Amino acid sequence: MSPFNHFFRVLFFALLVRPFVLVMLGLNVRNRAKLPTQGPVVLVANHNSHLDAVTLMSLFPLRMLRKLRPVAAQDYFFRNPLLKWFALRVIGILPIDRRMKSKRTHPLSGIDNALKRGEVVIIFPEGSRGNPEQLGRFKAGIAHIAKNNPQVPVIPVFMHGLGKALPKGEGLLVPFFLDIFIGEPLPWKGEKKTFMEELSTRMRRLAAEGEFPSWD
Amino acid sequence: MNLEILSIEVRWFLASIGAILVLATVIVQALIRLKPQADLGNLARRVNSWWVMTGVFTFAMVLSRNISIGFFAFISFLALKEFLSLIPTRRADRRVLFWAYLAIPLQFLWIYMEWYGLFIIFIPVYMFLLLPLRMLVIGQTEGFIKAIGTIHWGLMLTVFCLSHTAFLLILRSPDAPSEFPGVGLVLFLVVMTQLNDVCQFLWGKALGGAKILPKVSPGKTWAGFLGGVGTTTIAAWQIGPFLTVLDSGQSLLAGLIISIGGFIGDVNLSALKRDMHVKDSGSLLPGHGGILDRIDSLTYTAPLFFHFVYWSFQWHTFGTGIGK
Numbered sequence: 080m081s082p083f084n085h086f087f088r089v090l091f092f093a094l095l096v097r098p099f100v101l102v103m104l105g106l107n108v109r110n111r112a113k114l115p116t117q118g119p120v121v122l123v124a125n126h127n128s129h130l131d132a133v134t135l136m137s138l139f140p141l142r143m144l145r146k147l148r149p150v151a152a153q154d155y156f157f158r159n160p161l162l163k164w165f166a167l168r169v170i171g172i173l174p175i176d177r178r179m180k181s182k183r184t185h186p187l188s189g190i191d192n193a194l195k196r197g198e199v200v201i202i203f204p205e206g207s208r209g210n211p212e213q214l215g216r217f218k219a220g221i222a223h224i225a226k227n228n229p230q231v232p233v234i235p236v237f238m239h240g241l242g243k244a245l246p247k248g249e250g251l252l253v254p255f256f257l258d259i260f261i262g263e264p265l266p267w268k269g270e271k272k273t274f275m276e277e278l279s280t281r282m283r284r285l286a287a288e289g290e291f292p293s294w295d
Numbered sequence: 296m297n298l299e300i301l302s303i304e305v306r307w308f309l310a311s312i313g314a315i316l317v318l319a320t321v322i323v324q325a326l327i328r329l330k331p332q333a334d335l336g337n338l339a340r341r342v343n344s345w346w347v348m349t350g351v352f353t354f355a356m357v358l359s360r361n362i363s364i365g366f367f368a369f370i371s372f373l374a375l376k377e378f379l380s381l382i383p384t385r386r387a388d389r390r391v392l393f394w395a396y397l398a399i400p401l402q403f404l405w406i407y408m409e410w411y412g413l414f415i416i417f418i419p420v421y422m423f424l425l426l427p428l429r430m431l432v433i434g435q436t437e438g439f440i441k442a443i444g445t446i447h448w449g450l451m452l453t454v455f456c457l458s459h460t461a462f463l464l465i466l467r468s469p470d471a472p473s474e475f476p477g478v479g480l481v482l483f484l485v486v487m488t489q490l491n492d493v494c495q496f497l498w499g500k501a502l503g504g505a506k507i508l509p510k511v512s513p514g515k516t517w518a519g520f521l522g523g524v525g526t527t528t529i530a531a532w533q534i535g536p537f538l539t540v541l542d543s544g545q546s547l548l549a550g551l552i553i554s555i556g557g558f559i560g561d562v563n564l565s566a567l568k569r570d571m572h573v574k575d576s577g578s579l580l581p582g583h584g585g586i587l588d589r590i591d592s593l594t595y596t597a598p599l600f601f602h603f604v605y606w607s608f609q610w611h612t613f614g615t616g617i618g619k
Contacts (some may be wrong), residue, residue, distance in 0.1 A: 105377075105577075105579065107577065107578045211386075243384075243386075246386075251390065253390075253392050253396070254372075254376045254379075254396065255376065255380045256376060256377060256380040290571070292380075292382055292383040292384070292571065293383040294383065294384055294385070294386055295386055
């Protein structure tokens, strides 16, 4: 990444994202100490809002920004050149081709490479933001990543509130406090099915730690 | 900086609060050293948060009057946000909630404009009439009365009631229109309210005995309540004439109003938390909980004390910008 883009990125997070997340929204992070201080590591979070990725990234110190790579859909973020530049160069996304048309490279190989470089990969295995504040079904790609990188810790993170503040299809932000619960690393035991079941259970258990008021 | 225009009494008072915090810190640190086996982490966090809160509050009060008004607007924003995050809301009402937030800058604008008439009816009347209309336009009737009732109740407590604190800041006497005695009044109100919280807690712990509202707040006892009322009233009687425009008799009465009102405000929010099955309203202030946990008493003491002051003297408020 060029020094200019990185400088822009640090400014963007220090002057915009952090004050916004802390003042307009407000954080309640449980088990902050369990947040990794270095890569390679995979953070697995539920997806409610466009702000999920930058909010998670704002939890890390600025010096780790270079290492943070949220996985995002290529078809969505490459729609226009400005958005593409912003997503790739400022946020630093790892683009995923959801259409799976090109068979030459595996769609998840970019993630394996990032982990080999010691980066912090942030992934939302629900695939899309879906219904806000409802836990969707996790796609199995995450098990594939865990299988390819069995020594890399996979840390489940449950987020609540951004789906209320800025859900899918809404342009108006309404302030709400956010709850972010960091879980224990998930071990790879050699089987995709058990891994996915374990991940779902962990996520539901994290969600059950919070006392969330109804929202429907 | 309007430090120069702060009365010598206000400066002395702020210095004493600093001294009390130093003393509290020394005692807690000594306890931690002397009794390493006792778990005093929460007490230490509590004292730390007191430092932060006192520091921010003092800065907000001494920098300038407009900063002080903005500070109270921000506290209202935090409190309303915490309230709306705590209660069940409807997905369809996002825009209604947004309008409720918009009431904050307007309410504090009226205060800045010294516009008493609008300040006192804007939320109880105009927002009360407007928010349901916004909801009707969306059209979801399922859960309507619960939604509009809870949103307006929260707006009244966290914005309307709290904003009375800021209105004290712009009061002035027609005889001396260049003097603002409000900083002393706000300090008196806020410090007496917090002192009352602490005293009711300490008297309750020390004496125990019969519970006062066991279903709402099982930790609160008659001894705590009466001990708090006694201590706060005596403290107010002593400090009021020194810090504010109130004489001894008025200060005594103000102490009584603050200590009884503070208790009601406290248990009022306790009932909300109990209803929502949470212990604390949030986690903004380590050792204390959320912002609502800290300002619960103030939601009652601010309007009660304000009107006591407002009717006890002749004030010139209605508008340097507007009207006369």
